[in-house]
Amino acid sequence: MAAPSMKERQACWGARDAYWKCLDENTEDASQCKKLRSSFESSCPQQWIKYFDKRRDYLKFKEKFEAGEFQPSRTTEKS
Amino acid sequence: MLARAPKAWHGLFLLRPLALPRIQGAEAGQVRYRLLARQGPAETGKPGQPRGPRLQTRLLITALIGAGLGGAWLALRAEKEQWRQQQRTEALRRAAVGQGDFSLLDHRGQVRCKADFRGQWVLIYFGFTHCPDICPDELEKLVQVVRQLEAEPGLPPVQPLFITVDPERDDVAAMARYVQDFHPRLLGLTGSAEQIAQVSRSYRVYYSAGPKDEDQDYIVDHSIAIYLLSPDGLFTDYYGRARSAQQITDSVRGHMAAFRSVLH
Numbered sequence: 262m263a264a265p266s267m268k269e270r271q272a273c274w275g276a277r278d279a280y281w282k283c284l285d286e287n288t289e290d291a292s293q294c295k296k297l298r299s300s301f302e303s304s305c306p307q308q309w310i311k312y313f314d315k316r317r318d319y320l321k322f323k324e325k326f327e328a329g330e331f332q333p334s335r336t337t338e339k340s
Numbered sequence: 341m342l343a344r345a346p347k348a349w350h351g352l353f354l355l356r357p358l359a360l361p362r363i364q365g366a367e368a369g370q371v372r373y374r375l376l377a378r379q380g381p382a383e384t385g386k387p388g389q390p391r392g393p394r395l396q397t398r399l400l401i402t403a404l405i406g407a408g409l410g411g412a413w414l415a416l417r418a419e420k421e422q423w424r425q426q427q428r429t430e431a432l433r434r435a436a437v438g439q440g441d442f443s444l445l446d447h448r449g450q451v452r453c454k455a456d457f458r459g460q461w462v463l464i465y466f467g468f469t470h471c472p473d474i475c476p477d478e479l480e481k482l483v484q485v486v487r488q489l490e491a492e493p494g495l496p497p498v499q500p501l502f503i504t505v506d507p508e509r510d511d512v513a514a515m516a517r518y519v520q521d522f523h524p525r526l527l528g529l530t531g532s533a534e535q536i537a538q539v540s541r542s543y544r545v546y547y548s549a550g551p552k553d554e555d556q557d558y559i560v561d562h563s564i565a566i567y568l569l570s571p572d573g574l575f576t577d578y579y580g581r582a583r584s585a586q587q588i589t590d591s592v593r594g595h596m597a598a599f600r601s602v603l604h
Contacts, residue, residue, distance in 0.1 A: 264469035264470045264514060266521070270476060305472075306470075307553055307555060307557060308472075308557040308559055309472040312472050313472065313473075
């Protein structure tokens with residue numbers, strides 16, 4: 262399987278950004294962004310979708326952590 | 341000095357009569373000669389007398405010896421420093437040939453080794469063509485640096501290189517398709533799994549292919565850094581993900597200005 266071309270990459274990133282923007286606007290409620298999700302899935306290789314989903318989780322956590330909103334769980338606190 | 345001088349003379353004359361009987365039979369002229377000869381040392385040697393000339397002489401000798409020792413120490417130190425510099429240059433010369441050497445195929449199928457790039461500044465990025473976002477971003481940044489430096493008159497040319505860490509999928513044709521999107525002079529380098537393992541080791545690049553999905557697709561996890569090699573082929577600097585194109589351009593320009601070749 263050939264790697265996506267520059268054009269395909271840009272199409273994928275565009276679809277990803279549109280989907281992520283929708284999630285931001287709907288407080289992470291994916292049911293509101295089904296159309297954009299399917300566009301994202303059809304624009305990107307499957308591996309990339311998995312990768313970008315994890316990446317969004319990481320970026321969200323990072324955002325929270327940097328804003329000081331992240332609270333470690335009690336068990337973590339004790340150990 | 342003036343006030344004390346007469347007293348000194350007086351003292352000397354008092355000594356004379358005592359000295360005379362011991363040299364009986366001696367001619368008067370001889371005695372006088374001896375007396376005169378004694379005057380100098382007797383005058384300066386007396387306690388409480390001004391010791392000007394002798395102290396000055398002593399100080400002068402001490403200063404000369406000190407200066408001599410100091411000079412010798414400085415000379416030895418300079419020699420040692422020169423020797424160390426020579427050793428360092430020699431070590432660098434050896435490293436320039438051996439360090440980070442590779443023999444890979446470029447995206448036109450031509451064999452390329454590190455020595456081919458001697459005389460040019462080289463920027464290297466390690467990645468893979470199926471990379472979702474980081475590699476294209478970093479390569480875009482790398483070629484932006486090359487373009488910025490190209491636009492400045494009087495600067496030596498910079499050769500951008502992209503070395504794959506996914507030799508299984510990134511053959512010559514895949515590399516050719518990939519590099520054309522970035523810069524006309526960007527060279528994509530690939531090789532056997534062993535060759536890629538070897539070049540990655542010598543640049544301390546970590547990479548690990550992830551699990552394959554049903555499409556046989558996978559993501560390669562790898563360290564992200566742009567490496568700068570000097571025209572001698574020596575590793576000169578590296579730039580992590582946080583560095584902007586402008587910061588890298590400024591850094592490379594600084595290295596160019598400070599560069600002095602260690603090769604003959």
